[in-house]
Amino acid sequence: MTTIHIAASREYDVVIEPGLLTRLGTMAAELGLGRRAAVISDDAVFALYGAAAEKALTDAGFQVDHFLFPHGEQQKNLSTYGQVLNFLCDRRFTRSDFLVALGGGVVGDLAGFAAATYQRGVPYIQVPTTLLSMVDSSVGGKTAVDLEHGKNQAGCFYQPSLVLCDPSLLNTLPEREYRAGCAEIIKYAMLYSEDFLRELEETPVLEQFERVISVCVGMKRDVVRGDEFDKGQRALLNLGHTVGHAVESCSGFTLLHGEGVAIGMAIITRAAVEKGLCTPETLPRLLAALERYGLPTETDYPLTDILAAAEADKKRTDDVTKFIVPERVGHCRVEPVPADEVAGWLKAGGLR
CATH class of the missing domain: 1.20.1090.10 (Dehydroquinate synthase-like - alpha domain)
Structure with a gap:
């Protein structure tokens, strides 16, 4: 296992090892996060890894909900972002709860921006599932959605609490x-x-x-x-x-x-x-x-x-x-x- 510590406004670790998805719940518990988690993912990724992510969380004692949206860059917009926020409101998530971004760069950007702005900020964990998101977009705290006038035009810097890079998830990568x-x-x-x-x-x-x-x-x-x-x-x-x-x-x-x-x-x-x-x-x-x-x-x-x-x-x-x-x-x-x-x-x- 490789652990890389990121010294930023919120300090956190990037952990890299095959099989880490099964440890998502125990590692979230070690952070002392609240007892409720919302998994934010797209339909393609959730079909592959959603059940495993939710099991890891529930086995560690977390209550878990999930929000899914269609995959693709076209979905990284204000409409989907608003749907995530309303989902969190409908289920009465609070600032003591946390989000899990399960997916590639689109999911990570969107879920991170929702975490940054819902009730002025809730913790979130990045679980990148693409090679690009593992090597780049899941680390560093850039979150955003696209506007009609360009890519990543609405967003902010908001660091995650943990990044779990599980290379075994790349076995299904197209x-x-x-x-x-x-x-x-x-x-x-x-x-x-x-x-x-x-x-x-x-x-x-x-x-x-x-x-x-x-x-x-x-x-x-x-x-x-x-x-x-x-x-x-x-x-x-x-x-x-x-x-x-x-x-x-x-x-x-x-x-x-x-x-x-x-x-x-x-x-x-x-x-x-x-x-x-x-x-x-x-x-x-x-x-x-x-x-x-x-x-x-x-x-x-x-x-x-x-x-x-x-x-x-x-x-x-x-x-x-x-x-x-x-x-x-x-x-x-x-x-x-x-x-x-x-x-x-x-x-x-x-x-x-």
Whole structure:
């Protein structure tokens, strides 16, 4: 078992070990949480793991309710968020009770935002069930829902009380979701470690789940410790995300988040090489890694559509877009780009 402690406004542990789902109840009890739990999940995940999660909680003496919603990014909206809050009200949940986010990034973001805002804050536990959510979105306290104008436009920072990463849950992960998670893993290697990228090149992620999850969570721990509220170096974690979110939006969210991030990393690295900011050998190394894991590196959406979608991005301030630019593998920087230069960057990245 690997335990990584996150030092934030609420301190908590990320625990990584196969079989942890069966210990959800006992570990929740050790936290001294209230005796009622609401499991928030989507229909696809709950069908696989809902019964096991509820049994673990009831066996530990908790009274358990659950709220389910249809799976998919399209459901991460104000309507579903309101339904969760009304569900908690109808069942008279109080601030002494807690929520369990059982699912991938959509579930974690939505349940976390509900926990942050229901009665001004109730505890919650993250039980991520996708590779992407285990290595990234379940850790760090970013919670949000999407608005018509963009992704994650309504949300807040609210840390969980515990994160349980059970790699055995990945046995049922669809291949496409696995590949999407690999995009975020490659992102961490591009940001912080050429040695880690070499590991990913030599040994497939699926042969070293616990190791890879631990490395990525450890990297994120260090970032959150220094910049919990995303005022400085935490922005680096957005490598590939500005363009990636725009591509996701253009696809009507039929493209997975990790697929968008892969495309975004490829585009911004092409642009950085074109502008002389990145070593030329970095681009083929990145493209080879993405292609090794079956990830896209280009998009057919036109430049005008990507620009329009990117205008709603949270990383824009004072008519400046902050691109995260690789200089070489393991080293990236924040590059403020004025609004009138963004189109030029995207053209340099291959968009037309």
